[in-house]
Amino acid sequence: MEEQRARRCGGPPWARGGGPPLMRLWEARRNAATVPWPSTLALAVFVMVGTGFAAKGQAATSSPLDAFARVLLLAGPAFLLLRNRRPVVAVFGVAATALLYLAGGYPHGPIFITVAVGCFAAVVSGHRKAAWWALGGLWAGHLLIAHWLYAYLPPGTDDAAPWGEEVVIAAWVVAILAGSELVRIRREVWARERAERAASEKRRADEERLRIARELHDVLAHSISVINVQAGVGLALLDNDPEQARTALTTIKAASKEALGEVRQVLDTLRTQGDAPRAPAPGLDRLPELVEQAASTGLSVETETAGERVPLPPGADLAAFRIVQEALTNVVRHSGSRTARVRIAYAPGRLELRIDDEGPATGSDAGGSGNGLAGMRERAAALGGTIEAGPRPDGGFRVRADLPVRPKETM
Structure with missing residues (x-):
């Protein structure tokens, strides 16, 4: 059925999808996989427990973990359940939840790991621009919150973040993108080698x-x-x-x-x-x-x-x-x-x-x-x-x- 539909539409699915052929094939294979429940559940537990420990050390400078914060902490892993079938939705979802979490003044912690996993899934599946836009939007939102909007957002007693912190965040963003691109390139090479061997x-x-x-x-x-x-x-x-x-x-x-x-x-x-x-x-x-x-x-x-x-x-x-x-x-x-x-x-x-x-x-x-x-x-x-x-x-x-x-x- 898929081949007949491809012929009626003027070509194979990857030729109409806009991505590199090998990446589109990789994405199709990933889409056929089951929902990654075990790894996502383990990540959700790690984020909840790790944030609880982080909150103890940041009690004076952050908002307490309320029900809304707990929802945001669980929303990130929930979006990651879609990372195999809908990587673009997943990466923008985790970036949005992380930005809302920052706007709430909650303690920094493992929530940013969900952003890294969503970005990785988007890049290796061929959606590089989506990953860059999601990370870029998160970074821009952090700049606004940390240096201009902090006075209007909770908690009301904090000050502007030091600019040196942005260097650390920039290095973190570059590391995520570089690692994801490296894995994407390796998988593309492996896919090409498999295709060449089959041919x-x-x-x-x-x-x-x-x-x-x-x-x-x-x-x-x-x-x-x-x-x-x-x-x-x-x-x-x-x-x-x-x-x-x-x-x-x-x-x-x-x-x-x-x-x-x-x-x-x-x-x-x-x-x-x-x-x-x-x-x-x-x-x-x-x-x-x-x-x-x-x-x-x-x-x-x-x-x-x-x-x-x-x-x-x-x-x-x-x-x-x-x-x-x-x-x-x-x-x-x-x-x-x-x-x-x-x-x-x-x-x-x-x-x-x-x-x-x-x-x-x-x-x-x-x-x-x-x-x-x-x-x-x-x-x-x-x-x-x-x-x-x-x-x-x-x-x-x-x-x-x-x-x-x-x-x-x-x-």
């Missing part, structure tokens, strides 16, 4: 989900394409050439077994999060297997290697393997050509992959998901590389990947 965890989860989706797509797309082609061959030759049909079924069995193994490896990484995979991730050293699988579908693959071959980091090696695998899968699915060329060029700090087929496209629906090229681009982008895929000027189709890599460190 980081969500980002890692999304990246892991995307990585697993790419792995499953590449494994299944290639193997299922081989199985699909061989199944068609087997059905066509089942009666006329049983031996060739047997070969097609053997290829289907091998491709499905390999696909199951790779899918199981991906699923094992989900079940044993944080552990090393039981089998090494595939790399360009398995290119001959891709060539052999492609040959089983009737596709002839020519491979070429340029430059001095160097060991690649596992991430780059896996990405290169999957890019070549997906490109050959697309040739099997969508191309009428029976020949493909794979060129792997090693250069200092980079690896270039180029997969060409002569075409033309068959124009038939091969049952693909349409995510192959997107997955290749995501793999390349994760390494800081690029993918170019599209028709060649002379016909056919070309996939070219440029990956920045570092040679794998050896022990």
Whole structure:
């Protein structure tokens, strides 16, 4: 309901409330808390008892604690019951009761602690200006009472307060505000760190989900394409050439077994999060297997290697393997050509992959998901590389990947 109301009103609650987002979130969480009865009750007892002791030492210079004074002493803690849900009301309420208490000439004592608690609650919940105005109004009222209105207010025998007392009060006000601001800043930092950690965890989860989706797509797309082609061959030759049909079924069995193994490896990484995979991730050293699988579908693959071959980091090696695998899968699915060329060029700090087929496209629906090229681009982008895929000027189709890599460190 809150989200729907926020959308109707043009944004989330903190965007309309005027405070910093993290502070508004903190305030919302505080508003949901229960009324702070135990701490407020303890403070009320402390204020009543402490003021009684303070009155004994100020009997000659202050008014006696009457019923009105007792009401004011209890009114401050009563306002503090609202400090979680209505911090602005609480801080102005305790400031007003303290000012009335001063105007009555009652003995100074723990009542000012309620002002400090109300100010603290307002500042840490994001209502800094309210706290400053409340304290500023209390201070201004004290100046008027102590230096100009004292002759008209009880008790009638007191004199103007010394100006040095104002320095102490000013220091007390600054200390309250400084302490409250320090706690507010710390809580804002903690809230920001929690939000950043949550965002980081969500980002890692999304990246892991995307990585697993790419792995499953590449494994299944290639193997299922081989199985699909061989199944068609087997059905066509089942009666006329049983031996060739047997070969097609053997290829289907091998491709499905390999696909199951790779899918199981991906699923094992989900079940044993944080552990090393039981089998090494595939790399360009398995290119001959891709060539052999492609040959089983009737596709002839020519491979070429340029430059001095160097060991690649596992991430780059896996990405290169999957890019070549997906490109050959697309040739099997969508191309009428029976020949493909794979060129792997090693250069200092980079690896270039180029997969060409002569075409033309068959124009038939091969049952693909349409995510192959997107997955290749995501793999390349994760390494800081690029993918170019599209028709060649002379016909056919070309996939070219440029990956920045570092040679794998050896022990």
